[in-house]
Amino acid sequence: MQQRRIETRLEAALPRPEVAPVRLHQAMRYAVLGGGKRVRPLLAFAAGECTRADPQRVATAGAAVELIHAYSLIHDDLPCMDNDVLRRGKPTCHVEFDEATALLAGDALQSLAFQLLAEERLSDDPSRQLEMVKLLARASGSRGMAGGQALDLAAVGTTLSVPELENMHIHKTGALIRAATLLGAHCGTAVAASELGALDHFAKCIGLAFQVIDDLLDAEGTTATLGKTAGKDADQGKPTYVSALGNSEARKLARELHRDALGALDDLGERALRLRQLADFVVLRQF
Amino acid sequence: MQQRRIETRLEAALPRPEVAPVRLHQAMRYAVLGGGKRVRPLLAFAAGECTRADPQRVATAGAAVELIHAYSLIHDDLPCMDNDVLRRGKPTCHVEFDEATALLAGDALQSLAFQLLAEERLSDDPSRQLEMVKLLARASGSRGMAGGQALDLAAVGTTLSVPELENMHIHKTGALIRAATLLGAHCGTAVAASELGALDHFAKCIGLAFQVIDDLLDAEGTTATLGKTAGKDADQGKPTYVSALGNSEARKLARELHRDALGALDDLGERALRLRQLADFVVLRQF
Numbered sequence: 336m337q338q339r340r341i342e343t344r345l346e347a348a349l350p351r352p353e354v355a356p357v358r359l360h361q362a363m364r365y366a367v368l369g370g371g372k373r374v375r376p377l378l379a380f381a382a383g384e385c386t387r388a389d390p391q392r393v394a395t396a397g398a399a400v401e402l403i404h405a406y407s408l409i410h411d412d413l414p415c416m417d418n419d420v421l422r423r424g425k426p427t428c429h430v431e432f433d434e435a436t437a438l439l440a441g442d443a444l445q446s447l448a449f450q451l452l453a454e455e456r457l458s459d460d461p462s463r464q465l466e467m468v469k470l471l472a473r474a475s476g477s478r479g480m481a482g483g484q485a486l487d488l489a490a491v492g493t494t495l496s497v498p499e500l501e502n503m504h505i506h507k508t509g510a511l512i513r514a515a516t517l518l519g520a521h522c523g524t525a526v527a528a529s530e531l532g533a534l535d536h537f538a539k540c541i542g543l544a545f546q547v548i549d550d551l552l553d554a555e556g557t558t559a560t561l562g563k564t565a566g567k568d569a570d571q572g573k574p575t576y577v578s579a580l581g582n583s584e585a586r587k588l589a590r591e592l593h594r595d596a597l598g599a600l601d602d603l604g605e606r607a608l609r610l611r612q613l614a615d616f617v618v619l620r621q622f
Numbered sequence: 623m624q625q626r627r628i629e630t631r632l633e634a635a636l637p638r639p640e641v642a643p644v645r646l647h648q649a650m651r652y653a654v655l656g657g658g659k660r661v662r663p664l665l666a667f668a669a670g671e672c673t674r675a676d677p678q679r680v681a682t683a684g685a686a687v688e689l690i691h692a693y694s695l696i697h698d699d700l701p702c703m704d705n706d707v708l709r710r711g712k713p714t715c716h717v718e719f720d721e722a723t724a725l726l727a728g729d730a731l732q733s734l735a736f737q738l739l740a741e742e743r744l745s746d747d748p749s750r751q752l753e754m755v756k757l758l759a760r761a762s763g764s765r766g767m768a769g770g771q772a773l774d775l776a777a778v779g780t781t782l783s784v785p786e787l788e789n790m791h792i793h794k795t796g797a798l799i800r801a802a803t804l805l806g807a808h809c810g811t812a813v814a815a816s817e818l819g820a821l822d823h824f825a826k827c828i829g830l831a832f833q834v835i836d837d838l839l840d841a842e843g844t845t846a847t848l849g850k851t852a853g854k855d856a857d858q859g860k861p862t863y864v865s866a867l868g869n870s871e872a873r874k875l876a877r878e879l880h881r882d883a884l885g886a887l888d889d890l891g892e893r894a895l896r897l898r899q900l901a902d903f904v905v906l907r908q909f
Contacts, residue, residue, distance in 0.1 A: 350764055356772040359764050410729060415700075415721035434702035435775050438725075439768050442697060442732065446763030449736045453755035461748035468740035468755055476733035477637055477646050481726050485646040488722050 337390070341376040342368070344394040345401060348451055348525050362432045363442035363447075365407045370423030370562075374545070374617070375400045375511060379519030381609035382534055387524025392457045396467065396518040398450040403475050404511055406444035409437050411484065417571065424562035445475070457522055474514035478617065483507025487573070495574040495586075501543060509542035533599045537610060540596035545617050547589040550575035552620075593618040624677070628663040629655070631681040632688060635738055649719045649727035650734075654692045657694040657710030657849075661832070661904070662687045664796060665705025666806030668896035669821055673810025679744045683754065683805040686738040690762050691798055693731035696724050697834065698771065704858065711849035732762070744809055754808050761801035774860070782861040784875075788830060796829035820886045824897060827883035832904050834876040837862035839907075 345367055350360040368486045376397030383393035412419040412427040413434060420430050429437035452471060459465045473479055483506025490503060516538035520526050526534075553568045554577040568575045576585040600607040632654055639645040663684030670680035699706040699714040700721060707717050716724035723798040739758060745751045760766055770793025777790060803825035807813050813821075841864040843852050855862045863872040883901045 354765075356764070356776065358717055358776070359769060359772040361766060406729075410725055413702075413725065415725060436772065438700065438702060439764075439772050439775075442693075442728075442762075443764035443768040445729065445732050446759045446766075446768065450759035450763060451876050452754055453752045453759060461752055465740045465748055465751055468752075472733050472737035472740060475730075476737060477643070477650060477726075477730035478641075479733075481730040481733065482646060485643040485723065485726050488726075489643065491644070507816075591644055601634050 336375060337380045338373060338392060340394050341373050341380075341397055341401065344398040348395075348398050348402070348447065358432065358436055359439055359443065360438045362428055363444055365431060366409050366437075367402065367439055367444065370425065371401070371405070373397075373401060374613075375404055375515035377613055378512060378515045378538065379522075379542070381607075381613050382516045382519035382538075383522050383607050385530070385534065386520045386526055388519065388523030392455075392522040393519050395451055395455050396457055396522055397515060399448040399471060399512060400515040400518060402444045402448040402451070403471065403480070406441040406448070407480055407484070407511075409441040409444070413437060416484075416488070417567070418565055419567065421564050422560070448475075460525075463521060463525075467518055470517060470521075470523075471514050474510040479506055479510035479514075480508075483510065490574050492572040493574060495579065497576075497579055499579045500574060500576060500579055500582055503544040504543055505539065508546055509539055512542035512545065513538040530603065533602060533613075534610075537596045537599040537614070540599065541617055542591045544589050544592035544596065546615075547576045547585055547592065548618060548620060550577045551585055551589070552576075554582065570615040589618055604610055624664060624667045625660060627677060627681050628660050628667075628684055628688065631685040635682075635685050635689070635734065645719065645723055646726055646730065649715055649723045650717060650731055652712075653696050653724075653727055654689065654731065657712065658688070658692070660684075660688060661900075662691055662802035664900055665799060665825065665828070665897075666800045666809075668894075668900050669803045669806035670809050671896050672817070672821065672890055672893040673807045673813055675806065675810030679742075679781040679809040680806050682738055682742050683744055683809055684802060686735040686758060687798060687802040687805060689731045689735040690767070691736075693728040694767055694771070694798075696728040696731070700724060702821045702853070703771075703775070706851055706854065707847070708851050735762075747812075750808060750812075754805055757804060757808075758801050758852065761797040764848070766793055766797035766801075767795075770797065774849075777861050779859040780861060783868065784863075784866055787861060787863060787866055791830055791833040792826065795833055796826055796875055799829035799832065817890065820889060821897075824883045824886040824901070827879045827886065828904055829884065831876050831879035831901075834863045834872055834879065835905060835907065837864045838872055838876070840864075842868065876905055 347363050352361050352364055353480060354360055379393050379397035409428045411417050412422055413429055420427055428440060452468050483503055486503040487507055513535055516534050520534055556565050593614060600610055636651050639648050639651055641647055666680050666684035696715045698704050699709055700716055707714055739755050770790055773790040774794055800822055803821050807821055840855050880901060884898060887897055
């Protein structure tokens, strides 16, 4: 239901494939539609349930976050970054199209994310909506996701301690996961600072757990089951939770983060049911 | 005076070079500071004078547009795009740093532009400020600047008619020049639709004139006087106003656009003095 709502919203937000410049719009749609677990929009929906948010508003906010995520994957796969050829079981955007088109498609998806956040009413209070724009911009930028990617680049071939790994992932994937959760909540009734803090702590733990599981899957999975190149972290000399801790300790860390995440939701009661389900989904997808 | 105001605002908006991730922040600062004519912020200031806008607000809006412009230059210079090594008399960002860092610096500058537009009060009416975010996002995206770059890529090695050239440039450079002008105006008192229309038409003409002059300078100038590689349009097989019209007709077109631009300002009277001066600067810089 919410999966379909987010696919519909993404489809509607993207320019039609026959609109000029056709190749650019086709590349944008190729990279966004028909794949992806939509974890970030699902987090937005689940957080929105805590604040009785209108699902249409949450769909738009979640789509904006997903567009940022999709652009980051396109750029991350480029030859000057991870140089990957497979994503979501399909050729990466620059393989299917070309490097220049992939670069521009990523750039345009970032612009489109901010356009979405600004062009529809997402909060009854326009000042709060400006806060939402700021929140996504910070999460995407040099002290958020893009900064995390820079830390990731710098880490290739080095050994990172667990706190250093945590710092990298809090930025690279965590910033956007936290933004998705908070934006979903902001679409609803005004939230107390303490509740926002709880949601943020939940999202921080889930983001890290998500990364630990990703590292485990990359180390243990196959290209066929992952839909992306397996074992590439080790091949590229990237430090991971598995290389820092070993499989067994990494699994234990994921369980601890899962428990911490659920603990953060204690005061939210029944409203946080779906957030708890998502936490289970993120952590249990490996086993 | 306004030059200094915009440099100060850009400097303050950019993360300090010693803040982690250091290399990324250094690349962002390298690409933005210490160069550039700042035509877009100057247009914002001049348009802001038509609406009695607070110069501090205009500086922030102008800085946001300049950050988008700077990111587009970084990405445009990358090997998969124009593959250029010289910009504003210095090595391009990917030459000075590396391709991956340049890619991320561009990405992060785009995020920072939207952060700037959202985090300070730029209009007494937050709904209008959301409109400003939407305006910049549209101007930057696939039906604005990024779309124009895609048209530019597709045009390499082909011949374009003057209307086709105009369509390309209206997107590639025109969208951002129009956005700068309108954002500057939006920082001030509410503007009548007819005045916004006049400012938009002025900016459209000036944007095209700017491009015609750029084509003339590229064909006639030297690398030393331009601060970027001269003659690269012809070398790269790019259609230009000079290749479509010849030097003499291209000059004539620039003069016509200049006249049209000034005509659009007729009803604005004395308030548009600085816009007229800028129009002169843009067109006369060749002669």
